[in-house]
Amino acid sequence: MNVRDGTRPGTLYWIDHYVVASANLDRWTDFMTRIVGAQQPYGAGRAARGSIAFQDITPCCHHGAMLSAEPLPASPGLGNGLPRHGLYIRREDVDAHLRRLDEHGVPHLDPVRTSAAGEEGVSIVWEDPDRNQFEFWAPDHLPEGAMAYATPLGVGRISHAMYESRDLQRAADHFDTYCAVEPEVNSDTEKDSLVLRLVGGVRIIYKQVEHLQQRTGGWGKLQANHAALVVRDDDFWSNYERMWQRLPEWEWDRENKEFVGVGPDLPARTARHGSPAGQRWFDIRGRGDDWYDHDTNCFHFMGGAPRDGAFSKYEPHTMEWHLPRYLDEHGERPLA
């Protein structure tokens, strides 16, 4: 599959990174180095400093874990917990990945051939020592760019992220309005699933549930749990602007350094982002560049510039990159 041109302004191309929660960051990063082949960023030593640790999976995507001050919410078990994050592998490598999981004693399900979430392929579901859920995904047709870079263990970029939703239509409307992504219609897709395919070929998948588990940012304890969704650099500010015009802001209590109210009854909203640029922007504009769906899942946009003219490899641009350019052009005047 070729990386298509975005047909709608503001549409999503890739999932740049995700962050999950961990009780032990050194354990988590060591595990991910052994199982995924993720590397400490920029060739530095151990990444587990402070309360969050990042690792590169490929030069185009990374992942991280935040230290949870409290015991992590209970896991409903291997394959049942959400969110679940998927990583591409090649079909011919399925056995090798399986062997590695077994050698390291990683709990995993048997490989299964499935087309339940919009495409045909082989899935191996596994979990990390904190019982966060992952999946190696070997589709029959790898999107261009899926393995443009791979780790030394043959793991490619993030293939999908699977979330809970109490109302699939509401989740679809949210992504249609704010991310210019429409549901994929496919007769194989299970009825309890919503598949949102991004331009690069990767998927955001929502599963219908009645009650939400609690390993997401909107419950107030694991606020670093999120995924970053890549848009063209040109769409970065306009996508946020659309949200800031229509969605409420999660109130930030500056004195106590915490959000006001938490939980699944809060509406979709934007929220102060803890990064230095995110904090600065919040001080300037009073709006945050994190955003939440209706079901406690947290995201932010990430700008991207095509490399070599194609978006199959892109140069990632965070708020730290965009904000100084914005301020050079506009000063500290609010956008609207």
Ligand SMILES: [Fe+2]
């Ligand atoms: Fe992020």
